[in-house]
Amino acid sequence: MTETVIKTDKLTKRFGDFIATNGITFEVHKGEIFGFLGANGAGKTTAMRMLCGLSKPSSGSAQVAGFDVYKQTEQIKRNIGYMSQKFSLYEDLTVVENIRFFGGIYGLSNADIKTKSESLLAQLGMESEAKKLVGSLPLGWKQKLSFSVAVLHRPKIVFLDEPTGGVDPVTRRQFWNLIYAAAQDGITIFVTTHYMDEAEYCNRISIMVDGKIEALDTPRALKQRYNTTTMDDVFYQLARGAKRSE
Numbered sequence: 001m002t003e004t005v006i007k008t009d010k011l012t013k014r015f016g017d018f019i020a021t022n023g024i025t026f027e028v029h030k031g032e033i034f035g036f037l038g039a040n041g042a043g044k045t046t047a048m049r050m051l052c053g054l055s056k057p058s059s060g061s062a063q064v065a066g067f068d069v070y071k072q073t074e075q076i077k078r079n080i081g082y083m084s085q086k087f088s089l090y091e092d093l094t095v096v097e098n099i100r101f102f103g104g105i106y107g108l109s110n111a112d113i114k115t116k117s118e119s120l121l122a123q124l125g126m127e128s129e130a131k132k133l134v135g136s137l138p139l140g141w142k143q144k145l146s147f148s149v150a151v152l153h154r155p156k157i158v159f160l161d162e163p164t165g166g167v168d169p170v171t172r173r174q175f176w177n178l179i180y181a182a183a184q185d186g187i188t189i190f191v192t193t194h195y196m197d198e199a200e201y202c203n204r205i206s207i208m209v210d211g212k213i214e215a216l217d218t219p220r221a222l223k224q225r226y227n228t229t230t231m232d233d234v235f236y237q238l239a240r241g242a243k244r245s246e
């Protein structure tokens, strides 16, 4: 039977009178690559912050890795990885110092950190960059490194908020190879993106419009339902009626 690692029921976040995330209900399964799409301001980051235990919902319920988002936020944080375009590594530490630092935060032993950093650097082909400052690396490398660090402690789920923003298609493709490898290892991937080619790489996608999930299915089923051949067009058909966009 498929294991459910995220389960929400009418999850809602209000800011005063404004409903940023409006009653979303969905499930994500173990090892799935789940795309969380929506136009700017649709409510994706707000929803993701609640799932990561960083923001308390106004109403509804959610369990992440089996833990409750109201009462068990510390357990949630220990079982997830998180990466956003805005939060990255320490630019003034070297590659290997960053790996050591985050390994320590995640509670890995020194021996484990050493083995993991060697295999991580080999996987990324970054052995000769180990002693370089992260700040001196190209953005695409930083993002790949940042992802690898976010899964260093082998979390059950990794949340990625627009992880590939601003990099070229080749680098984005390489980044997705890392995502596939992590998913193969049983890590569930929850990813927001504005790139529709990336949406195609997901097992299932939800599309949010003005705080609500308007569609949720495989890319293939969504294209059939909206009678089109591209995710771009599915997205456009759903999002064109959106009242919010920034």
Ligand SMILES: Nc1ncnc2c1ncn2[C@@H]1O[C@H](COP(=O)(O)OP(=O)(O)OP(=O)(O)O)[C@@H](O)[C@H]1O
Pocket: 015, 018, 020, 038, 039, 040, 041, 042, 043, 044, 045, 046, 047, 244, 246
């Ligand atoms: N702390 C807050 N107080 C008031 N309004 C907020 C707050 N955080 C977010 N919002 C509003 O909630 C709405 C949803 O924002 P959110 O950042 O979740 O959207 P998003 O789908 O992640 O958009 P983007 O793709 O631009 O990151 C926006 O209209 C935003 O202005």
